[in-house]
Amino acid sequence: MFGGYTSGPRVVAAETAPEETLAENGKIIRRRRGLSGDFMMDGAETRSHFLHAYFREQDQKRGVYAVTAVGEFVPCSLTYLEHGMTHFLSRYPAARKFLFLDAGSGDGRVVFLLSVVFGLRAVGVEYDEQLHVRAMDNMASILRRYPASPPPTLLCGDFLDESLYRNHGLRFADFHVVFNYANNHTQLAEKVMRDGGQGAYFLLYTPRPTGERFPSLQDVSSLCLAPEPRTATGPYLQIYRRVPTESGSA
Ligand SMILES: C[S@@+](CC[C@H](N)C(=O)[O-])C[C@H]1O[C@@H](n2cnc3c(N)ncnc32)[C@H](O)[C@@H]1O
Numbered sequence: 001m002f003g004g005y006t007s008g009p010r011v012v013a014a015e016t017a018p019e020e021t022l023a024e025n026g027k028i029i030r031r032r033r034g035l036s037g038d039f040m041m042d043g044a045e046t047r048s049h050f051l052h053a054y055f056r057e058q059d060q061k062r063g064v065y066a067v068t069a070v071g072e073f074v075p076c077s078l079t080y081l082e083h084g085m086t087h088f089l090s091r092y093p094a095a096r097k098f099l100f101l102d103a104g105s106g107d108g109r110v111v112f113l114l115s116v117v118f119g120l121r122a123v124g125v126e127y128d129e130q131l132h133v134r135a136m137d138n139m140a141s142i143l144r145r146y147p148a149s150p151p152p153t154l155l156c157g158d159f160l161d162e163s164l165y166r167n168h169g170l171r172f173a174d175f176h177v178v179f180n181y182a183n184n185h186t187q188l189a190e191k192v193m194r195d196g197g198q199g200a201y202f203l204l205y206t207p208r209p210t211g212e213r214f215p216s217l218q219d220v221s222s223l224c225l226a227p228e229p230r231t232a233t234g235p236y237l238q239i240y241r242r243v244p245t246e247s248g249s250a
Helices: 042-062 078-091 093-097 109-117 129-147 160-164 184-194
Strands: 021-024 027-031 101-102 121-126 153-156 176-182 201-206 217-222 236-242
Touching: 021 078, 042 109, 042 129, 078 093, 078 109, 078 201, 078 236, 101 109, 109 121, 109 129, 121 129, 121 176, 129 153, 153 217, 184 201, 184 217, 184 236
Parallel strands: 101 121, 101 176, 121 153, 176 201
Antiparallel strands: 021 027, 021 217, 201 236, 217 236
């Protein structure tokens, strides 16, 4: 878990204000205030504030760390991920129609961010049953306030297990974007290479840049989501893409 890092996972407080800078491969690329752009939903800012406040309260009640049978639950920073997704969607506008997977979805917050704030189709898979139940409870509370259409899907099981997707009328190859917060990501990258859709993106959120390379996955870019990319050390969103093959399969 979090292999290759010398220190433990860095938890960034969800209440941190949205930042204005972003760096891609070390180069400052963007200044941004709040949420904007064609890819955002109407009322995205209000929804975002609600989600941040909701999970701030959850974090205070339940804490932000748990060991699971297959890894560690540490939620990502909604603020930073929102920043990274805003960039991703502005760079790849076609992604608005994509199907997203949060592989290892914990309490579901990434799935809700994608669905409720960005209006994307999103699925989460979490192995830990208690976390899955917590995510379902969160979904009921959040969608009561902000119904999503279509609503996100939350599955309990192993994200490496193809039968899990099949049993819910899906295939791993259906996902255009596979997101993971550094939990069993090497096996997941292998699954993207083996079973992923043509040109599928693999987004790896990490406290530090890992610089990892995966065969058959193109290393597209590495975004530093920190407020001061020149001096800060993360978190990072590393973007990979499954290399399309001429035959249509890898
Ligand atoms: C670091 S947490 C991230 C949670 C969430 N994605 C987020 O960013 O807030 C990683 C989660 O992945 C889950 N996980 C790890 N390996 C898994 C697997 N093979 N199948 C399903 N869930 C897995 C862990 O149980 C843990 O809850």
